[in-house]
Amino acid sequence: MPAPTRNTFGEGLEAYGQIVMSNTKAISRFGGRLAVLYKFVDAALPQLTLAQRMEVEHCCRQGIEHVLSLSDDGHCPLSITKRCCSRPMFS
Structure with missing residues (x-):
């Protein structure tokens, strides 16, 4: 060998x-x-109408939360969650 x-x-x-x-x-x-x-x-x-944009935003947030739940062993700090989720994604 x-x-x-x-x-x-x-x-x-x-x-x-x-x-x-x-x-x-x-x-x-x-x-x-x-x-x-x-x-x-x-x-x-x-x-899109306002109602359609709100539905898209809701679905998008659910999708993001799902993906993050698959990749994260811990939880997201509350301060970051409040900062990211307190403002509308699509205006």
Whole structure:
């Protein structure tokens, strides 16, 4: 059985650079998608009635709470909850 080879510093650095480039591209794509979604929301919400916007806000808050409950082992501090939930999301 041949002995395992070890990466040289240059090979490790090259691999690290490839990972950084891959992550940079992924973040850029994500940022582009997020910008498009923001523009869509900015264009779509004014077309809704006040009642429809309130329903969208309610559903959005429920969705956010659900996602946070899946990813959080603790509870959100009350001060943050009050600050985030006291103002309307969509006016």
